[in-house]
Amino acid sequence: MSSKQAIVIGAGFAGLSAATFLAKAGFSVTILEKNQQAGGRARQLVENGFKFDMGPSWYWMPDVFERYFKQFGKQTSDFYSLIRLDPSYTVVFGKDDELDIPADYNLFRNVFESLEKGSATKLDKFLDEAAYKYKVGINNLVYKPARSLWEFMSVKLLIDMVKMDIFMSFQSHINKYFQHSKIRQLLEFPILFLGALAKNTPALYSLMNYADIKLGTWYPVGGMKAVVNAMTKLARNSGVEFSFDDEVMGFEFESNRVTHVKTRKESHRVDVVVAGADYHHVETQILPKKFRSYSEKYWKTRLLAPSSLLFYLGFNRKLPMLKHHVLFFDEPFGPHAESIYETKVWPEKPLFYVNVPSKTDKDVAPNGCENMVVLIPVASGIEDNEIIREKYFNLVFDRFERHFGEDLRPFIIYKKSYAHKEFISDYNSFKGNAYGLANTLRQTAILKPSIKSKKVKNLYYTGQLTVPGPGVPPSLISGEVVANEVVKDLSI
Numbered sequence: 001m002s003s004k005q006a007i008v009i010g011a012g013f014a015g016l017s018a019a020t021f022l023a024k025a026g027f028s029v030t031i032l033e034k035n036q037q038a039g040g041r042a043r044q045l046v047e048n049g050f051k052f053d054m055g056p057s058w059y060w061m062p063d064v065f066e067r068y069f070k071q072f073g074k075q076t077s078d079f080y081s082l083i084r085l086d087p088s089y090t091v092v093f094g095k096d097d098e099l100d101i102p103a104d105y106n107l108f109r110n111v112f113e114s115l116e117k118g119s120a121t122k123l124d125k126f127l128d129e130a131a132y133k134y135k136v137g138i139n140n141l142v143y144k145p146a147r148s149l150w151e152f153m154s155v156k157l158l159i160d161m162v163k164m165d166i167f168m169s170f171q172s173h174i175n176k177y178f179q180h181s182k183i184r185q186l187l188e189f190p191i192l193f194l195g196a197l198a199k200n201t202p203a204l205y206s207l208m209n210y211a212d213i214k215l216g217t218w219y220p221v222g223g224m225k226a227v228v229n230a231m232t233k234l235a236r237n238s239g240v241e242f243s244f245d246d247e248v249m250g251f252e253f254e255s256n257r258v259t260h261v262k263t264r265k266e267s268h269r270v271d272v273v274v275a276g277a278d279y280h281h282v283e284t285q286i287l288p289k290k291f292r293s294y295s296e297k298y299w300k301t302r303l304l305a306p307s308s309l310l311f312y313l314g315f316n317r318k319l320p321m322l323k324h325h326v327l328f329f330d331e332p333f334g335p336h337a338e339s340i341y342e343t344k345v346w347p348e349k350p351l352f353y354v355n356v357p358s359k360t361d362k363d364v365a366p367n368g369c370e371n372m373v374v375l376i377p378v379a380s381g382i383e384d385n386e387i388i389r390e391k392y393f394n395l396v397f398d399r400f401e402r403h404f405g406e407d408l409r410p411f412i413i414y415k416k417s418y419a420h421k422e423f424i425s426d427y428n429s430f431k432g433n434a435y436g437l438a439n440t441l442r443q444t445a446i447l448k449p450s451i452k453s454k455k456v457k458n459l460y461y462t463g464q465l466t467v468p469g470p471g472v473p474p475s476l477i478s479g480e481v482v483a484n485e486v487v488k489d490l491s492i
């Protein structure tokens with residue numbers, strides 16, 4: 001008997017994961033990818049001997065990656081090696097006011113205690129709660145397909161959810177424990193960069209602080225591309241076929257089932273489609289109106305996670321003043337966060353993040369040189385042009401000059417900027433978003449766009465706009481969750 005044909009749209013982390021699980025379950029799987037390489041938002045840019053991870057650079061939650069490979073009888077070390085970074089990252093609060101965040105927990109506690117007396121003991125308690133949330137959240141909640149409220153209706157789970165402060169805001173939760181503004185900023189940053197205002201984010205997300213402080217910040221040697229390569233190799237070994245440079249343009253239907261997926265090159269007969277491309281793009285540009293699950297009003301009222309203005313930079317010398325991950329928190333958090341999520345304008349005085357992986361990996365920059373990615377989180381859907389980008393480029397380098405007493409611009413030998421326009425043209429991203437939908441309570445679990453189409457019987461979705469949400473580990477999980485649903489519904 002011939003196996004069922006599955007088409008996965010997009011070779012991002014979620015698409016790669018879904019395809020590999022489907023192949024394992026016996027489907028004949030082809031991934032159709034618009035771009036020329038796998039990885040989606042985690043593609044690699046190689047120019048003049050410099051290698052840049054174009055998107056994610058923080059490897060958090062190593063257990064999720066380990067769990068992924070284990071299900072195929074493998075481990076991450078079969079494909080790539082990991083280095084735990086120490087310091088995990090550095091925070092610049094102002095001139096001569098920098099803080100290295102140590103990997104060792106006892107040293108980390110000392111940092112808190114030096115900022116606020118008594119906070120180390122409070123941190124133990126805060127992290128005990130966060131560990132519990134991580135355990136229940138990662139082992140249980142995030143693997144739910146969230147197709148119905150009934151999935152959450154077990155007494156134990158309801159008790160767990162109350163214990164996890166699902167209805168308290170992340171900000172109130174932190175403020176209950178800590179007073180010092182630097183401590184609050186350190187704990188809020190994973191939320192600001194990945195999702196929503198701390199006051200609108202459920203306290204459940206303190207599980208990210210557990211991931212940060214206890215599980216650590218890691219670097220896959222070769223960068224995030226090493227993870228993409230590992231997943232691509234595993235997919236191919238499991239029988240998945242790839243067609244690159246092959247954008248999906250439309251579907252053919254028989255009543256309410258997709259029978260063929262049409263790309264610029266050809267038409268593929270299918271039994272099931274898993275869309276790993278941006279949900280909004282598939283719904284509004286690939287599906288005819290009568291088959292859409294959500295209205296235009298629905299999409300208009302979604303709160304998007306940020307977009308980003310990025311600069312990929314190559315320097316002709318070493319930069320001893322910087323470390324691998326550096327967060328510039330030398331301006332107040334509040335106004336920047338509001339400009340992303342409330343007023344939706346370019347920030348006046350942005351916070352930004354600098355990634356210099358050549359500090360850890362000698363192969364990502366030519367000898368004696370340094371590569372750097374600058375990331376400024378900004379609202380999705382705002383005007384993006386060269387003049388604005390250049391203004392922010394100079395603003396970042398003026399801030400470097402203020403802190404380090406040196407203008408680093410003359411040493412740049414490679415420069416490329418990237419923002420809304422490229423997110424749209426490269427990934428068909430909704431309003432140029434970088435990270436999908438914001439992690440607010442109203443956009444959690446069953447309140448996210450569903451992993452199964454409400455109108456088309458054999459169409460499913462995966463990736464950062466559906467459950468469980470944005471980030472590389474959630475994308476791996478999303479692929480697994482959707483593959484399980486397909487197998488359950490279509491059992492072959």
Ligand SMILES: Cc1cc2nc3c(=O)[nH]c(=O)nc-3n(C[C@H](O)[C@H](O)[C@H](O)COP(=O)(O)OP(=O)(O)OC[C@H]3O[C@@H](n4cnc5c(N)ncnc54)[C@H](O)[C@@H]3O)c2cc1C
Pocket residue numbers: 009010011012013014015032033034035038039040041042054055056057058059060246247248249276277278281308310375426427428434435462463464465469470471472473475
């Ligand atoms: C700048 C940036 C920094 C980030 N930093 C981190 C970080 O440090 N740590 C972390 O965990 N996460 C981070 N993230 C988030 C993380 O990268 C994403 O959540 C994750 O990569 C999303 O994967 P995905 O598979 O859902 O989507 P994508 O990676 O966008 O994959 C979708 C794929 O579909 C393809 N596609 C689109 N339309 C079509 C079509 N019509 N036909 C065929 N193919 C199509 C696209 O080309 C793309 O390859 C970052 C993201 C960005 C952008």
